[in-house]
Amino acid sequence: MSPADPAPAAGPASHQAAALAARQCYGRLLAWLAWQWRDVAAAEDALASALEKALRLWPLQGVPAAPDAWLLTVARRELLQAARRERLHTSPQVQALLADEPSAEHPPALPDSRLQLLFVCAHPAIDAAVRPALMLQVVLGLQAQHIAQALLTSPAAMAQRLVRAKRKIHDAGLRFEVPGPDELPVRLHAVLEAVYAAYGLGWDAADSAEGVDALVSGLRSEALFLADLVCSLLPADAGRAEAEGLLALMLFCEARNGARRGPDGAFVPLAEQDTATWDAPLIAQAERLLAGAARWAAPGPFQLEAAIQSAHCERLHRGRTPWAGIVVLYERLLALAPSLGARVAFAVACAQAGDVARADQLLATLDHPRLASYQPAWVARGHVAALAGRRAEARRALQRAIGLTIAPAVRAHLQGRLARLA
Amino acid sequence: MLMFFDTAANQHPALDADGARMAAWGAYAGAMGQAGVIVAGHGLQGRDSATTLRLRDGVRQVQDGPFADSKEQLGGYFVIDVASLDDALAWAARSPTATTGTVEVRPTLVM
Numbered sequence: 001m002s003p004a005d006p007a008p009a010a011g012p013a014s015h016q017a018a019a020l021a022a023r024q025c026y027g028r029l030l031a032w033l034a035w036q037w038r039d040v041a042a043a044e045d046a047l048a049s050a051l052e053k054a055l056r057l058w059p060l061q062g063v064p065a066a067p068d069a070w071l072l073t074v075a076r077r078e079l080l081q082a083a084r085r086e087r088l089h090t091s092p093q094v095q096a097l098l099a100d101e102p103s104a105e106h107p108p109a110l111p112d113s114r115l116q117l118l119f120v121c122a123h124p125a126i127d128a129a130v131r132p133a134l135m136l137q138v139v140l141g142l143q144a145q146h147i148a149q150a151l152l153t154s155p156a157a158m159a160q161r162l163v164r165a166k167r168k169i170h171d172a173g174l175r176f177e178v179p180g181p182d183e184l185p186v187r188l189h190a191v192l193e194a195v196y197a198a199y200g201l202g203w204d205a206a207d208s209a210e211g212v213d214a215l216v217s218g219l220r221s222e223a224l225f226l227a228d229l230v231c232s233l234l235p236a237d238a239g240r241a242e243a244e245g246l247l248a249l250m251l252f253c254e255a256r257n258g259a260r261r262g263p264d265g266a267f268v269p270l271a272e273q274d275t276a277t278w279d280a281p282l283i284a285q286a287e288r289l290l291a292g293a294a295r296w297a298a299p300g301p302f303q304l305e306a307a308i309q310s311a312h313c314e315r316l317h318r319g320r321t322p323w324a325g326i327v328v329l330y331e332r333l334l335a336l337a338p339s340l341g342a343r344v345a346f347a348v349a350c351a352q353a354g355d356v357a358r359a360d361q362l363l364a365t366l367d368h369p370r371l372a373s374y375q376p377a378w379v380a381r382g383h384v385a386a387l388a389g390r391r392a393e394a395r396r397a398l399q400r401a402i403g404l405t406i407a408p409a410v411r412a413h414l415q416g417r418l419a420r421l422a
Numbered sequence: 423m424l425m426f427f428d429t430a431a432n433q434h435p436a437l438d439a440d441g442a443r444m445a446a447w448g449a450y451a452g453a454m455g456q457a458g459v460i461v462a463g464h465g466l467q468g469r470d471s472a473t474t475l476r477l478r479d480g481v482r483q484v485q486d487g488p489f490a491d492s493k494e495q496l497g498g499y500f501v502i503d504v505a506s507l508d509d510a511l512a513w514a515a516r517s518p519t520a521t522t523g524t525v526e527v528r529p530t531l532v533m
Contacts (some may be wrong), residue, residue, distance in 0.1 A: 152511045372457035373512070403453025404447060406515050415442055 012394045018058035022051050025068035031073055031113035033177040040120075040138055041166040046078035047071065087422045114139055115233040116176045118226070122190040123174050130161050131194035132201070140222050145418040149217055150201040184239050185300075191230065192246045192302060199223035199250050203257075204406075215231055220257075224250055237296070244293035245303030251286035251307035255279040267413040275316040283313050301337040304329055308345075323353035344380050351384050375404035379414065386421060395421050423510065424526040427497040429469070446518040454502060454513060463500035494524055494533050501530070 026047070033043035050071045064070045120126075121134040133151060136142040148158035168174075179187040202219030229246040234240040259277040262268050290306050308329045315321050330346035343366060350361035363381050371377055378401035385394035398418045405411040447465070454460040472488040488495060497519070504510050507527065514525040 152515055154510055154511070157507065373453075399449045400453050402455055403449035403451070404516055406520070408518075408521050411446060411518070412442075415445065 015055070015059045022054050022058075022067065022071065025071060026051070026111055027114050027117075027139045027184055029068060029071055029075065030138060030141070031117040032072070032262060033079065034138070035113040035116055037079060038119075038173070039170045041163070041170065042079060042082065043075075043164075044138070045345060046075040046082065049078050050074035055256040059344075075243060098355050114229060118191050118230065119171055119178060119187055120174050120176055122187070122194050123169070124187075124190070125168060125172055125174060126165050127161075128190070128193075130165050131391050132157060135194055135224060135226065136219070138166075139226065142222070162167070166268065178234075178268055181239070185242075188234075188239065188242060189232075189300070192227070192242060194249070195223050195226045195230070196246060196302070198226070199253075199360070205251065218399055220250075220254065224254070238291040238298040239297035240301040241293045241298040242302045245306045246299060248293065248305035249285045249302055249309055250291040251282055251289065252306060252313060255286065255313070256281035258404055261409065268409070269413070270312065271321075278313070278316055280316065283316065286310070287313075299332075301333060304333040304336070305342075308333070321352070323349055327353050327355075340366070340370060340374060341376065344374075344377050348380050348383065351387055356384060356387050360388055373404060375401055380406060382417075391421055423500045423502065423517070424496060424528070425498045425513050425517060426494040426524040426526065427519055428523045429493060429495050430445070437445050443518065450517055451500070453516070454500065459502045459509075459513065461501040461503050463498065465498035466496065469495045497523070 030043055030047050033047060034040045037043050054067070054071060054314075058064070058067075071272065104181045117139055118135060121138055126134065133144075133147045136147050137144060144159040144162055146398070147162075148155040151158065153161075154341070176249055178184075184342055198219050202221075202223065226245070227243065227250060231240060231247055237337070238241045256273065256278050258279070259273040260268055285333045286306070287310060290303065290310055293303050293306075308326055309325050313324050326349045330342065330349055333342055333347060343362065347359045347362035350356075350362065363377070363384055366377060378397050382394045382397035384402055385391075385397055395418060396419065400416055402411055402414045402418065405414060451460065451463060469488040472486075473487050474485050476483040480502065502513060504513065507529075510527045514520060514527050517525055519525060521523065
């Protein structure tokens with residue numbers, strides 16, 4: 001080897017290892033920095049700059065033994081430099097940071113502040129529509145552009161909304177803490193709703209089978225990760241029941257995800273799915289979680305939704321769906337959370353349990369600003385009108401549902417049903 | 423909303439063998455009408471029917487064929503009245519051409 005030989009180039013493998021190490025500690029580091037600094041945007045900037053250095057240096061020098069401590073040290077240095085530039089050096093926060101800046105050789109044990117950060121992202125002062133996006137970016141480090149794709153929003157508008165939300169966190173001085181027992185149920189529900197909304201985005205993305213953006217359908221696993229995180233970070237008491245319920249609910253859905261498409265890519269509705277294509281071990285895992293949640297004796301909407309999914313999964317073992325039981329579960333769910341989706345699903349459950357008149361009445365009295373563009377309501381109206389023998393009305397409702405459908409496979413399926421009504 | 427079709431995939435509703443594509447467009451326009459968002463809209467005949475005109479220095483240039491011979495061709499448009507770009511994008515995503523062609527969403531000029 002001559003001295004002129006270049007140093008071994010950083011291959012894609014070492015770059016990948018660096019990226020993975022950086023990714024794994026992103027949320028924890030950002031949570032800790034944002035919590036210390038009370039400023040999500042400043043913490044993000046500092047961490048982004050530290051990550052950029054890491055991705056440049058680690059492939060060449062190797063990933064350090066404690067990558068999180070390395071990133072934390074660099075990010076804190078960035079934050080302090082930025083603060084000095086802005087002449088904030090007299091603030092007590094900065095003084096405290098200057099006093100206890102750790103050395104990279106002896107990193108302190110890093111407390112996990114991601115739960116606090118999740119609660120800030122779903123704070124009542126933050127617009128509910130922006131909460132899932134905020135969590136995905138702040139806790140998981142997803143880029144605004146990818147989040148915008150999932151939410152069917154323009155990338156510029158999404159970036160602007162996220163910036164505005166972070167400014168609000170800073171300016172309004174929102175507390176970075178886990179709420180006390182009085183506040184916890186309501187605040188936790190907001191966190192869980194945002195996590196479930198992120199899951200729903202991934203679910204819908206997987207629905208449009210052609211050219212699925214892997215990142216968008218990957219939101220499902222990101223949401224599962226978040227729900228699991230909430231479960232593991234909350235103290236083991238009744239406050240955790242709903243988080244466990246949500247995780248169970250999403251696992252039930254995951255177990256049937258693959259069964260939504262036939263071998264030819266055609267849409268397969270739940271009632272026609274071959275239970276052999278369901279993921280039985282995943283269903284068992286969800287059942288255990290739900291049973292664990294029930295032991296806290298603190299029922300809530302997510303546990304009820306999980307119980308409804310559990311009832312649907314009974315077909316795997318008993319060969320039939322317990323519709324009467326599902327109707328009762330929906331009645332309890334609607335008493336707690338009367339969402340448009342739950343009301344439509346309740347009506348369909350009534351029809352499947354044999355009470356077409358009740359289903360008819362429920363669907364006829366639906367009243368919601370989103371009804372005009374809510375596809376499931378029109379599928380349900382078509383289905384129930386057909387059961388009641390009103391074919392012309394069924395055709396009109398189905399036609400409207402077809403016009404509201406995004407996924408081509410679902411559109412083709414509904415067109416097939418419409419043709420059979422002719 | 424400007425509806426562009428992939429010419430190679432013969433996605434234009436006028437090239438519809440079994441009527442399913444036309445039915446999907448009918449359902450889509452119907453859903454917008456029933457939701458009360460539609461102001462106007464037309465499908466255009468295929469690009470073979472196009473004639474283009476330019477006036478340059480007093481000289482008329484009239485040609486058979488479309489303005490630009492690109493892979494995607496304008497096949498129609500809808501004018502909708504909605505509250506936000508997000509709402510417009512939601513309707514654009516439901517159009518039958520969103521998965522095979524392209525939908526361009528633009529605000530109208532306020533005069």
